[in-house]
Amino acid sequence: MNQDNLQQQLTYSQQFSELNQLLEQSAALWQVRAFEVNALPWAQDFPQLAEAVWALDDDELDGLDAEQSLLVKALSPALNHDLKALGQDWDLSLLTASIAERTVFNDKTVTDKAGVAEQSLADNTAAQQGGLSFDDEAHFSAHIKGRKWQQITAFVQHLPLLNLPVLEWCAGKGHLGRLIAKARGAEVVSLEWQAPLCEAGQAFADKWQLSQTFICADAFAIGAEHAATNTSTTTSITTSITTVEAPAQHAAKANPLIARQQAVALHACGDLHVRLLTLAAEAGTQALAISPCCYHLIHASHYQPLSNLAQQSSLKLSRHDLQLPLQQSVIANPKQQALRHQEIAWRLGFDALQRECRQIDEYLPLPSLKQSQLSGSFTDFCLWAAETKAVNLAKNRDFEAWLEIGRQRQQLTRRIDLVAHLFRTVLEQWLILDRACFLQEQGYGVCVGEFCANSVTPRNSLILAQKMSV
Secondary structure, three states, X not given: OOHHHHHHHHHHHHHHHHHHHHHHHOHXXXXXXXXXXXXXXXXXXXXXXXXXXXXXXXXXXXXXXXXXXXXXXXXXXXHHHHHHHHOOOOOHHHHOOOHHHHOOOXXXXXXXXXXXXXXXXXXXXXXXXXXOOHHHXXXXXXXXXXXXXXXXXXXXXXXXXXXXOEEEOOOXXXXXXXXXXXXXXOOEEXXXXXXXXXXXXXXXXXXXXXXXXXXXXXXXXXXXHHHHHHHOOOOOHHHOOOOOOOHHHHOOOEOOOOOOOEEXXXXXXXXXXXXXXXXXXXXXXOXXXXXXXXXXXXXXXXXXXXXXXXHOOOOOOEHHHHOHHHOOOOOOOHXXXXXXXXXXXXXXXXXXXXXXXXXXXXXXXXXXXXXXXXXXXXXXXXXXXXXXXXXXXXXXXXXXXXXXXXXXXXXXHHHHHHHHHHHHHHHXXXXXXXXXXXXXXXXXXXXXEEXXXXXXXXXXXXXXXXXXXX
């Protein structure tokens, strides 16, 4: 490993350690289940923060919650005051520091320590447009929501030009892979477990004569024991699979990741992108480009750290904790926000009701609601919830009174969540750097940055990795 990569590794390790220290120090403020408490659980230790958050008008909360810098500006003075009284010193500058600001990867250059040559975004854009005309774009972007197409094009623009075959992980209909195949002229294999999506994607690829082939397979059923065989393979991975088959027919397929390959994944959820990282490391895959998403969608009850550094942390992250980075709504319109607040008030109102009816003071989770249910009445909602959870409402049928209790509890839960949200970007960066440090430990040069604006998607982090020569 060369000295430049060693320096980058130390940088990411140091950044991770800083984030880890802040998360460990502040756990009482963000490892909270707001629905399960009846008061600010940290108010005794942080009285100024409690006073500050209660001083906020309800109408201010969504605006602060949508913009991290405004949220930190509003609450950090009170938090600093409490920390001084406690004799503690936290690095609160980390609350607003982005990965893009702390690394060399940014909107203008893709220059990392993995040996990827310096390459301007303009050059990348030109390369893309050279393979995709405006007429073609109309067909390729058809039936894709506007922001999703923006995410796909931005992701492709940030891919280094490596002249390698590409494996698209958790491909869906292969929108990302087809753009890479067309714009980059790359040979693409798209892995997806839902057969109808594979069939639709393959039909589009065949129609446009793209070098894109689908593997219909369960990512978790791929046999990692075959990785050693695949790492020695230098021929095209499309030669082994030429037709779309049912998922069961690929249940025991060998690891499709090989050494001479670039693996890409845009918003593969939870354990799915972790599975890609581990399989790629086992196969010695030359290059990876991954944008993680939905960290809480894991098989285990708690997060399983990847890097040696994260494994030494005292943090124990539940699935609930792992949802914290996703709790930012930058694209919800006023109607969606109003419906969300209505649903939460209803859930909290019924929760108070069921505690009284059952004489058990604990939260009772309900299944997901259809949006159409919110157009009905709170009474109908309570009757549905009571039937769903076999709760005998008995004489407690003053539903308007319980709804008012729900609204009052919502004022509390929104403020608990608001304080926890101070640390959502810190936790997400911790998770991303765990992945980056893991790849470095596996012999990769790594660059972490952002591939699009937060307004396009809050999940805009991108991990670029390239295998280093020993």
